[in-house]
Amino acid sequence: MxxxxxxxxxxxxxxxxxxxxxxxxxxxxxxxxxxxxxxxxxxxxxxxxxxxxxxxxxxxxxxxxxxxxxxxxxxxxxxxxxxxxxxxxxxxxxxxxxxxxxxxxxxxxxxxxxxxxxxxxVPDIGRAGRxxxxxxxxxxxxxxxxxxxxxxxxxxxxxxxxxxxxxxxxxxxxxxxxxxxxxxxxxxxxxxxxxxxxxxxxxxxxxxxxxxxxxxxxxxxxxxxxxxxxxxxxxxxxxxxxxxxxxxxxxxxxxxxxxxxxxxxxxxxxxxxxxxTSILGQTIQGMRQGERPDELVQHVKLPPDLAGNPYLQEFYGSVEWTVRGIYADREGWFDGNATTLYPLPEKDRAAKLVGLIGGPDQVLARGREALAAREFKWAAELADYVLANDGANAVAKRIKAQALTELGERQINAIARNYYLSSARYLLKDLPPQ
Ligand SMILES: [Zn+2]
Missing domain, CATH: 3.60.15.30 (Metallo-beta-lactamase domain)
Incomplete structure (x- = not known):
């Protein structure tokens, strides 16, 4: 059973x-x-x-x-x-x-x-190298x-x-x-x-x-x-x-x-x-109620009568990215939370969090637990806190690479899959095989 x-x-x-x-x-x-x-x-x-x-x-x-x-x-x-x-x-x-x-x-x-x-x-600027x-x-x-x-x-x-x-x-x-x-x-x-x-x-x-x-x-x-x-x-x-x-x-x-x-x-x-029309409407309505992008993506979805439609499967575009894109276009980069008006630099925040958890080894131990618990997004995030100040940390790279691989393999979206799996390979590129 x-x-x-x-x-x-x-x-x-x-x-x-x-x-x-x-x-x-x-x-x-x-x-x-x-x-x-x-x-x-x-x-x-x-x-x-x-x-x-x-x-x-x-x-x-x-x-x-x-x-x-x-x-x-x-x-x-x-x-x-x-x-x-x-x-x-x-x-x-x-x-x-x-x-x-x-x-x-x-x-x-x-x-x-x-x-x-x-x-x-006008050509897109693109994201250099990635x-x-x-x-x-x-x-x-x-x-x-x-x-x-x-x-x-x-x-x-x-x-x-x-x-x-x-x-x-x-x-x-x-x-x-x-x-x-x-x-x-x-x-x-x-x-x-x-x-x-x-x-x-x-x-x-x-x-x-x-x-x-x-x-x-x-x-x-x-x-x-x-x-x-x-x-x-x-x-x-x-x-x-x-x-x-x-x-x-x-x-x-x-x-x-x-x-x-x-x-x-x-x-x-x-x-x-x-x-x-539905995704745009739901997003605008949520924005009018003061919802931030992370809140919007939790509930803005294709309605049940369209969710299974063969022409709307997320092989290429993504509903979640669309919601975030509309928000950024209409509301700008700021999500309304005063904490984020002038946020801490990424490295400072990471150093403080790593300290709170008890140092890099503790963070990476939590990362391995997250992988085992199939919390792959969290595992990748934990690895990022270590990599922010120790970009060559091999254990963190391996944890993140495994997390991204697991996420990529679960995707319906080809763009997300390709990006996850490519990023995972770049992390492992210079490491000895295990
Ligand atoms: Zn084309």
């Missing part, structure tokens, strides 16, 4: 990892026919590439990460990519969408469309790597490069641009969400919507951990509203697989909108 309970408790612990592993199936390589004349290559690169066939040529939406990936995708499309390529459309500026353009352009000199804001996009690379698990061995949430991998196989990027040749700055290319009617709609330069592509005659990264099969990455600004949730919600009003029959995102059939497509978009 006890054994059965232990087994089921352990299975529960790793339920998130099981779901994350299953998400890899969503990211498998395949050229999918969406409807007549619309095809999407999923899983060959960090982002999808979409081909729209016209009379006397094709339109390409997003171009993958780099020339090597783009060449593989070009080959996978084969004759489906009717030549010449008459237009390339960037849904937004991110390198995984713009890095393979040169390969699709070939010698066809296509017009390259984007929103004007793509040219104004940023996107670790959230994408670029330094993790294959044995520890599962996926990157909405892409199988980014930068692990081919280092990201900009040599395949081509600048847009035609931009627009308003809400939409109406076009006919190769006989295909297109609407480019300004839909800020994951980025401020985001556009969606709408084919009114086929009722196909290409929302770029504003809709993916994962909770949206509204508040990235890699050193970037909050993605404004109100804008994102308004953009989803605009997409829902179009009444698409097919939604073809730039990561993960397309949603086919009007009912499914509209329900998926509505769930996305409702999920973001």
């Amino acid at each position: 006890l054994f059965a309970w232990c087994v089921s408790a352990a299975a529960q612990d790793y339920a998130g990892r099981q779901k994350l592993r299953a998400q890899s199936n969503e990211l498998r390589k395949e050229v999918i026919r969406v409807t007549d004349g619309v095809y999407v290559a999923v899983g060959y690169s960090a982002s999808n590439v979409i081909v729209i066939q016209g009379g006397g040529g094709s339109i390409v939406v997003d171009t993958s990460t780099d020339p090597a990936a783009a060449r593989t995708i070009r080959t996978a499309f084969g004759k489906l990519l009717g030549l010449p390529v008459r237009a390339i459309i960037y849904t937004h500026s991110h390198p995984d969408h713009t890095g393979g353009a040169r390969v699709f352009a070939g010698n066809d000199h296509p017009e390259i469309y984007s929103h004007q804001r793509l040219l104004e996009a 940023d996107g690379g670790d959230q994408f698990g670029m330094a993790l061995p294959d044995s520890l790597y599962i996926n990157a949430g909405v892409q199988m991998e980014y930068g692990r196989v081919t280092p990201p490069t900009r040599e395949g990027y081509l600048p847009p040749t035609r931009t627009f700055s308003g809400d939409q641009l109406l076009l006919t290319v190769a006989g295909v009617r297109l609407q480019l709609l300004y839909t800020p969400g994951e980025t401020a330069d985001a556009i969606s592509v709408w084919l009114p005659d086929k009722r196909v919507l290409m929302p770029g990264d504003d809709f993916l099969r994962a909770f949206p990455n509204i508040s990235p951990i890699r050193g970037a600004r909050l993605r404004i949730p109100e804008d994102w919600i308004a953009s989803l509203e605009k997409m829902i009003e179009l009444g698409p029959e097919y939604v073809v995102p730039s990561h993960t697989r397309p949603v086919m059939g009007g009912g499914a497509a509209r329900a998926a978009l509505a769930a996305y909108r409702d999920g973001i």
Whole structure:
């Protein structure tokens, strides 16, 4: 009986990892026919590439990460990519969408469309040395790597490069641009969400919507951990509203697989909108009642009718990070507690706490107990108190590394898993094996 309970408790612990592993199936390589004349290559690169066939040529939406990936995708499309390529459309500026353009352009000199804001996009500062690379698990061995949430991998196989990027040749700055290319009617709609330069592509005659990264099969990455600004949730919600009003029959995102059939497509978009709206609303309401971030994250959750929705699972974005990001954006860095107006330096606080507990050895003994009791967050914190003033302490490093590994292995969120496991490896890097 006890054994059965232990087994089921352990299975529960790793339920998130099981779901994350299953998400890899969503990211498998395949050229999918969406409807007549619309095809999407999923899983060959960090982002999808979409081909729209016209009379006397094709339109390409997003171009993958780099020339090597783009060449593989070009080959996978084969004759489906009717030549010449008459237009390339960037849904937004991110390198995984713009890095393979040169390969699709070939010698066809296509017009390259984007929103004007793509040219104004300010690069994120990032977190020097510990940023996107670790959230994408670029330094993790294959044995520890599962996926990157909405892409199988980014930068692990081919280092990201900009040599395949081509600048847009035609931009627009308003809400939409109406076009006919190769006989295909297109609407480019300004839909800020994951980025401020985001556009969606709408084919009114086929009722196909290409929302770029504003809709993916994962909770949206509204508040990235890699050193970037909050993605404004109100804008994102308004953009989803605009997409829902179009009444698409097919939604073809730039990561993960397309949603086919009007009912499914509209329900998926509505769930996305409702999920973001709910988290934003609960957070603002709690803030109005004076709650601090640590209090908010205890209760702001997706409502029961959305918590199990396949499009809102936290493979990529995280509800908790979203709450903290909204708070920081709206209330600033200060949490309202006067103690934290001018806090003690980290090293001073750590030294005092370590002294209270009875010295580093006592703290580390409590850390080992915390690991045994599966209080992994607390174990990592205890190790930090020692490392704050003794950065080379091998025992503390090992305790923290084990705690982070245990936390990473219990994650559904690929970014969190990759960051936890990468950080654990850095801690152990210079230590002799045990
Ligand atoms: Zn993307």
